[in-house]
Structure formats: structure tokens, C-alpha cells
Amino acid sequence: VGPDVDFRHEAFLYGDVDEFLAGTTAFVRDAVTAGEPVLVALRAHQIAALRAELGDLPGVVYEDMPTLGRNPARIIPAWERFVADHAGDAPGLRGIGEPIWAERDAAELVECRIHEALLNVAFRPAGVGLVAGDPPRPTGRPDGRAPPFRLMCPYDTTALDAPVIDAACGTHPLVVQDGETGPSDRFRVEVADLLDEPLPEPRSAPAELRFDRALVRLRRFVAEVATRLAGGRLDRQGLLDVVLAAEELGANSVRHGGGEGVARLWREGRTLVCEVRDRGHITDPLVGRRRPSERQLGGRGLWLVNQVCDLLQLRSSRAGTTARAHFRLAAG
Amino acid sequence: MGSDSEGNPASDFLTGDELGGRVVLSISSRRRGSHATIEIEGELDMQGTARLKDELRKVLTDGIDVVEIDASQVRFVDSAGLTALLAAQAAAAEAGAAFRVAGASAQFARVVNLAGLGDLLLPAD
Numbered sequence: 001v002g003p004d005v006d007f008r009h010e011a012f013l014y015g016d017v018d019e020f021l022a023g024t025t026a027f028v029r030d031a032v033t034a035g036e037p038v039l040v041a042l043r044a045h046q047i048a049a050l051r052a053e054l055g056d057l058p059g060v061v062y063e064d065m066p067t068l069g070r071n072p073a074r075i076i077p078a079w080e081r082f083v084a085d086h087a088g089d090a091p092g093l094r095g096i097g098e099p100i101w102a103e104r105d106a107a108e109l110v111e112c113r114i115h116e117a118l119l120n121v122a123f124r125p126a127g128v129g130l131v132a133g134d135p136p137r138p139t140g141r142p143d144g145r146a147p148p149f150r151l152m153c154p155y156d157t158t159a160l161d162a163p164v165i166d167a168a169c170g171t172h173p174l175v176v177q178d179g180e181t182g183p184s185d186r187f188r189v190e191v192a193d194l195l196d197e198p199l200p201e202p203r204s205a206p207a208e209l210r211f212d213r214a215l216v217r218l219r220r221f222v223a224e225v226a227t228r229l230a231g232g233r234l235d236r237q238g239l240l241d242v243v244l245a246a247e248e249l250g251a252n253s254v255r256h257g258g259g260e261g262v263a264r265l266w267r268e269g270r271t272l273v274c275e276v277r278d279r280g281h282i283t284d285p286l287v288g289r290r291r292p293s294e295r296q297l298g299g300r301g302l303w304l305v306n307q308v309c310d311l312l313q314l315r316s317s318r319a320g321t322t323a324r325a326h327f328r329l330a331a332g
Numbered sequence: 333m334g335s336d337s338e339g340n341p342a343s344d345f346l347t348g349d350e351l352g353g354r355v356v357l358s359i360s361s362r363r364r365g366s367h368a369t370i371e372i373e374g375e376l377d378m379q380g381t382a383r384l385k386d387e388l389r390k391v392l393t394d395g396i397d398v399v400e401i402d403a404s405q406v407r408f409v410d411s412a413g414l415t416a417l418l419a420a421q422a423a424a425a426e427a428g429a430a431f432r433v434a435g436a437s438a439q440f441a442r443v444v445n446l447a448g449l450g451d452l453l454l455p456a457d
Contacts, residue, residue, distance in 0.1 A: 213378070213379065215379070215410075216377065216379075219408070223346035240346070244410065244443065247377065247408075247410045248410060251377075251410060254378070292448055293448075294448065294451065297419060300415070303447070304443065304447060
């Protein structure tokens with residue numbers, strides 16, 4: 001991370017609504033004064049409060065974060081689209097995005113932390129490749145120069161547990177607190193170890209199937225088991241989504257994971273989990289978070305999984321790959 | 333579609349016991365003048381893509397200038413199926429034929445849209 005970095009990623013630690021509004025409104029007003037487009041991704045009540053303070057300002061767009069980022073793996077593509085759409089002639093770009101709120105469950109908190117760390121990878125300096133074969137980050141401008149992009153991530157220190165705040169200080173190079181902005185001494189750039197966080201054992205006995213290239217067997221198995229586990233809390237579209245996720249994960253096992261894999265399904269409270277394990281090794285930590293272009297052949301499997309599930313936990317090492325897609329069931 | 337979106341999911345193609353581990357896929361084509369229609373019915377997955385390719389090769393042999401895909405009876409499609417359709421589009425273009433998708437089931441349209449391929453693989457209406 002050198003001085004030419006065009007991405008400024010800051011954690012904004014606030015303790016109450018007044019502090020939240022003071023920090024976010026100043027951030028947005030500064031952007032508008034400078035002619036910088038802003039995308040604000042927050043919860044509905046926060047957007048309402050912010051709009052009440054700011055009124056209608058030019059170049060400010062709001063999005064509902066629980067919709068946009070229910071699966072946190074969908075947030076980076078949204079920021080990338082915002083940057084690509086506005087990079088053209090803007091002097092700079094700004095975003096406010098709060099990916100974590102008190103209702104996030106334990107698995108979501110882990111993935112949100114990984115998401116925050118991956119932002120530093122996704123918006124690495126323009127023109128810098130990540131891993132072998134990885135294209136340089138597109139800048140959205142024909143001259144290849146990226147405008148500075150400043151992203152503020154609010155964290156509610158009253159509602160969130162201390163470890164969550166600590167983790168935010170580890171994923172943001174800058175921390176804003178009590179009106180002061182300073183470098184985070186806990187920040188570190190992570191790439192290789194992001195896909196290596198351990199996953200907890202299933203809390204109930206899973207149904208298991210070893211599958212090979214005859215993926216239709218996997219689809220039938222997943223549909224049967226998911227229907228049984230969901231107990232009427234999954235509609236037809238929901239069931240098709242689970243089957244599609246399993247299919248795409250299974251197809252990856254067939255193509256990249258040694259031609260076979262093991263699928264497991266179980267339920268944890270209101271969540272249905274579909275896991276696929278194989279002997280493959282994924283090295284690109286941004287896989288499934290790059291919006292596929294119309295022209296590319298292939299490379300859409302994990303993207304699709306991320307669009308249909310509520311959470312994807314992807315872990316990979318030389319020992320193999322484990323992917324868990326979570327699906328929130330309807331209240332019963 | 334519509335009518336089969338109701339009812340007990342366990343009773344349909346996804347889980348039907350009588351289907352077991354069998355892929356239900358039927359690919360056929362018909363020709364009217366220089367216009368060919370390939371109809372895909374059932375589940376288009378990785379293993380089915382070879383059949384789509386074969387059918388297209390058959391169709392593209394003689395004086396066809398429009399290839400139309402009827403995906404209105406597609407009950408399941410995965411990313412490999414979409415890739416095969418993109419490849420079919422490229423092959424048609426290479427043979428000098430126009431390519432379009434004329435009909436799309438709800439599930440087909442959903443997956444195409446999620447993959448960001450709506451402009452290429454959905455009927456233009």
C-alpha cells in the first residue's frame with residue numbers, strides 16, 4: 001500500500017445516532033461540494049434520517065444495504081459498478097456502506113469481515129494484478145487512471161460486540177473515531193489466508209452424497225433433502241435456487257476438483273446449509289465477486305451461487321475446497 | 333409457464349422418484365425455409381451441452397440464415413448450459429446466421445438474468 005493508492009477505506013466508529021449523523025452528513029456534504037458522486041448503502045431508517053438532514057442533494061444515490069448486501073459477497077460488485085458507472089469525468093467518488101448490523105449471525109459476521117478485507121484487494125491500486133492470470137483492476141476510464149474512491153464503513157460501537165469492532169480495525173487502514181481520523185495500527189493486508197478461516201462443524205447430522213459428473217444425481221438428492229429439511233418453509237423458487245447452487249458448486253468439483261465431490265445438507269435453525277467439498281484449490285480470493293462480462297465463456301458458476309444464496313462460505317487450501325451456501329427459510 | 337409453478341415441489345421433475353438419476357432433456361429442431369428452430373425441453377446441464385452442440389451442427393449445414401432457440405420448456409439450466417448457448421450464438425454468427433432466443437421459461441429467464449446475459453439470451457420484447 002503505497003502513497004499512490006487511489007482507494008481510501010475507513011472505518012467510522014460511532015456510538016449513537018447523533019454521532020452517526022454528524023459523521024455521515026459531513027462526509028456526504030464534502031463530496032457534493034467537491035462534485036463527487038456518492039452511493040450511500042445503509043439500512044432504511046438510517047437512510048431516512050440522513051435524507052431528513054441533507055434534503056435532496058445532486059449526485060447522491062441511496063441503496064438499501066440489507067437488500068444489496070444480504071449476501072455480503074454481492075457488495076463488492078455493487079461498488080465496482082458504481083465506480084465504473086461514474087469514473088468517467090468525476091474528480092473522485094465516495095461511498096458509505098455499513099455491512100454489519102446487530103442482527104447478523106455468526107457466519108455472516110465472519111463473511112462480512114472477509115468482505116471488508118477483500119475490498120482492499122478488489123480496489124488495490126489500478127493496474128496491479130493480484131494472482132497469476134488475474135487481470136489488472138479495471139479503472140472505468142479509457143486512460144486507465146482511476147479516480148480516487150473513498151469508502152466510509154460505519155460501525156455501531158454500542159450495538160456491536162467488541163471483537164467485531166476489533167476486526168473492523170484490522171480490515172480498514174484508517175479509523176475515524178471521536179472526530180479524529182488516524183491510521184489503524186491493527187490493519188494488515190490479507191490475501192492468501194482469507195480463504196483459510198476454519199468452518200464450524202454442522203450442528204445437526206447432515207445428509208451426505210458422494211457425486212461425480214452425473215450431476216443430475218446431485219440435483220435429485222439436493223431437491224429431496226432440501227424439501228424434507230425445509231418442512232414447507234421453502235417455496236418452489238427457493239428450492240430451485242438451492243438446486244442451482246448445488247449444481248454450480250458440484251460442476252466446479254467435476255471441472256476443477258478432481259472430477260468428484262461430497263455434498264452435505266443440514267439445517268441450523270432457520271437456515272438451510274448446502275455444502276460441497278472437493279480436492280480442488282481456489283487461489284483467487286475474489287472468485288464469485290466479479291460481475292461476469294457478456295463476452296466471457298464460462299466463469300459464471302460461483303457468481304450465480306452468490307446471486308441465489310443468502311451467504312456463501314468459501315474455504316480453500318492445498319488440502320481441498322469447501323463451499324457452504326446458506327439459505328434463509330421462511331418463518332414458520 | 334405459471335401452471336407448473338404451483339403445487340407440491342416434491343411431486344415435480346426435481347424430485348420425482350420415477351426420474352431417479354436420469355436427466356430429462358429433449359433437443360429437437362424443425363425447419364421452415366431458411367429458418368431453423370431448436371427446441372430445448374427439460375434440464376440443460378453440463379452433460380446436455382454436447383447434444384445442443386450436435387443439434388446446432390446438424391442445423392447449420394445447409395442454407396439456414398436464422399437460428400432460433402425455443403427455451404420455453406427449459407425446466408432447469410445451469411451456467412454450463414448458458415455457456416453452451418453463448419457458444420451456439422458464436423457458431424451461428426460464424427456460419428453467417430442470425431441467432432435469437434424466441435421463448436424462455438421463467439426459470440430459464442431467471443438464471444439468464446442473474447448471469448447478466450439478458451440482452452443476449454432472452455427474447456427481445
